[in-house]
Amino acid sequence: MVAIKISMGAAEKVWYCPTCEEVTKEPVALYQCNECGTTFSRENSADGKSQMCPDCNKVASELIAHGCPDCEEGDECEEVMAVEADGEWIIIKDMVLVQ
Ligand SMILES: [Zn+2]
Numbered sequence: 001m002v003a004i005k006i007s008m009g010a011a012e013k014v015w016y017c018p019t020c021e022e023v024t025k026e027p028v029a030l031y032q033c034n035e036c037g038t039t040f041s042r043e044n045s046a047d048g049k050s051q052m053c054p055d056c057n058k059v060a061s062e063l064i065a066h067g068c069p070d071c072e073e074g075d076e077c078e079e080v081m082a083v084e085a086d087g088e089w090i091i092i093k094d095m096v097l098v099q
């Protein structure tokens, strides 16, 4: 068993995506089209800055506030404390903030 010594001062509040298991510092709001069911972020909307569906150009409703910018799967990311080491995020499980 490897013990990792973590300085708590280095821990940051980040967002963990349960779908692709990526950690992001900046979650995005995701929208779901009521017409066709497409899930998208503002960046991928019809005009790149709104909540207009990129497929049918209708106004979509907000699905989740803290979505993953990597997979945009529509799962709410979990707020966790993590430290970055060698380019990898180590999530501090005991400090998971339950929402
Ligand atoms: Zn993801």
Ligand SMILES: [Zn+2]
Residues within 6 Å of the ligand: 033, 034, 035, 036, 037, 038, 053, 054, 055, 056, 057, 058
């Ligand atoms: Zn649509």
